[in-house]
Amino acid sequence: MGNEELIEISKNYDYWLRSKKPKDDRVLDAVGKVERKEFLPDFSKEFAHMDAIAEIGYGSVSSQPSLIALIADLLEIEDDLNILEIGTGSGYSAALISHLMGIGKGNLTTIEIVPQLAKLAKANLEKHFGSISSMINVVVGDGSLGYIDNAPYDRIYLTAAVDIRRFDPKILVDQLNEDGILIFPEMTTNSLFIYRKSSGEVKEEKHEGVFFVPLKGNNS
């Protein structure tokens, strides 16, 4: 199976079938620009072109590409945004989002709690983009509390699931700009929560039927 087939699978993902098409056509282009094999260790490369999670070691995984594409679509990415990703893993999702941002336009900070994975992701991203562009900043730490150093953000998204009974979204909402968007998967409802900040208020939306690995840390 080649990357074109991965694009076809992503096109047919349940969410897009229900809503007919991705809002942002550029998302499929971005899926096509990132060869997932480059982001997977040898023992997982055979899963690169399947719309399935793949193990990357250190107890972590590379998420289903269609779920990353779904988040990318919901993020409504434009040029010149300041974005925070929580849960870098292999760096695959950071690469995909960076293509949507347009190289050199805006900033992406991605935070990973496992230092070995942050190092691996950095190497993967450097390989993918030639040399890591100054727009992508891989940091090690507990992203459940956000990353105050580069706040405020226009977009914050998590690629690991919180438990809504323990997680306090306010900590992350406070690191969002006005008109910012926060997206996080939630494990008890298997949903993606989308928070939109506007005129000091936060509106909540939910998309059901998503599965992510659990978030660790002090606010998970």
Ligand code: SAH
């Ligand atoms: N975004 C990646 C990885 C998804 S798996 C991809 O799409 O392939 C989720 C990642 O979140 C794992 O690598 C895990 O180690 C990391 N993680 C879990 N809890 C975290 C936390 N509190 N802060 C930062 N990273 C965390």
